[in-house]
Each structure stands twice: as C-alpha cells, then as structure tokens.
Amino acid sequence: MDFLQDVNEGWQYVLVFLLGSIPWVEIAAIIPIAIIVAGMNAVLVGLLALLGNLATVYLVILYFEKFRQWRERKKGTGNDKSKRRERAEAAWNKYGMPGLALLGPLLIGSHIAAFVGILFGAKKKTAVIWMTLSLIVWTTVITIASHYGINVIDFIRG
Known part of the structure; x- marks a missing residue:
C-alpha cells in the first residue's frame, strides 16, 4: 500500500508543475494551495511550480x-490606440521591464507581463532575465509565507 501512496503523491507534484504553468493559476495560487491545503513539501512545491511557470x-x-x-496577417497593422493601451504604455515608459516583471506575477500574471514587455519592445534576453529573477523572488516569498501560514496577498493589501 505504501507504493500506491507514493505514486499518488508523485502525481500531486506533477500536478503542481502543470498548474504552475497555466496562466492565472501560476505560482501565486498553486503554491499556497499545495502547501497549506494539501500539506505538500514546501521546497518541492516551490521548485516545481517555479519550473512549470518559467517553462x-x-x-x-x-x-x-x-x-x-x-x-498582423489576420487583422492588419492597425495603429488605433485604446485608452487601455495608452495606460499600459505609460506604465511601461515609467517602470520598464523590471517593474513589469516584478509587479506582473501578482497583478496581471507572469505570462501577460512577459507578453506585454515584448510587445512594448523589450529584448527577449532582457525579458527572460527579468521574468526569471521576478519569478524566483515571488516563488521564494510565497513558498516561505505559505509554509509559515501567511497569506501573502492579504499581507500585501494591508
């Protein structure tokens, strides 16, 4: 019976990796769920969620x-700017890729942050570096907070 429990536990960690890779689930949701609710190993959960998200x-x-x-083939290269795009460009001009990468995972999701950064002209190498650093930092913070039972989102909101 221990073998079956080990197999089931192994699939839980595979699921953490897969859910960590899905936009909007990502590290901010899956890490606390896996650690606090499921009681899984915090270090392994953090590492697998990070790797899934980075991938x-x-x-x-x-x-x-x-x-x-x-x-562009489908819609053309239209240059009409919406208010949303103007606000996004203003934020980009103020904070750039570092700000987008550091705030993105909690505010808009890491996938959208990477997409917006490239859309507004960040070099791929710069986006990779900043997104990697940001996700390592947030994974560490969320994993430690979850391990000790602190809800990071409520803590940040005040």
Missing part, C-alpha cells in the same frame, strides 16, 4: 514573434 513564460517569449506575424 511557459519562456515559450511566450520565444514564440511572441510568430504570434505577432499571425496577428
């Missing part, structure tokens, strides 16, 4: 140009 963020960065080409 898909890297894919977003890597294939951004293909997406842009597809979108």
Whole structure:
C-alpha cells in the first residue's frame, strides 16, 4: 500500500508543475494551495511550480514573434490606440521591464507581463532575465509565507 501512496503523491507534484504553468493559476495560487491545503513539501512545491511557470513564460517569449506575424496577417497593422493601451504604455515608459516583471506575477500574471514587455519592445534576453529573477523572488516569498501560514496577498493589501 505504501507504493500506491507514493505514486499518488508523485502525481500531486506533477500536478503542481502543470498548474504552475497555466496562466492565472501560476505560482501565486498553486503554491499556497499545495502547501497549506494539501500539506505538500514546501521546497518541492516551490521548485516545481517555479519550473512549470518559467517553462511557459519562456515559450511566450520565444514564440511572441510568430504570434505577432499571425496577428498582423489576420487583422492588419492597425495603429488605433485604446485608452487601455495608452495606460499600459505609460506604465511601461515609467517602470520598464523590471517593474513589469516584478509587479506582473501578482497583478496581471507572469505570462501577460512577459507578453506585454515584448510587445512594448523589450529584448527577449532582457525579458527572460527579468521574468526569471521576478519569478524566483515571488516563488521564494510565497513558498516561505505559505509554509509559515501567511497569506501573502492579504499581507500585501494591508
């Protein structure tokens, strides 16, 4: 019976990796759930959630140009600017890739932050470096907070 329990536990960690890679679930949701609710190993959960999230963020960065080409073929290169885009550009001009990478995982999600950074002209290498650093920092903070039972989101909101 111990073997079956080990197999089941192994699948839980695979699920952490997979859920960590999904936009909007990501590290901010899966780490507290896995550690606090499921009682899983905090270090392993943090590492697997980070690797899952990084894998898909890297894919977003890597294939951004293909997406842009597809979108231009489909919709054209229209230059009409919405108020939302103007606000996003203003934030980009003020904070750049470092600000977007550090705030993005909690505010808009890491995948969207990477996408917006590349969209507004960040170099792929810069986006990879800042997104990696940001996700390492946030994974560490959320993992430690979850391990000790602190709700990071409520703590940040005050």
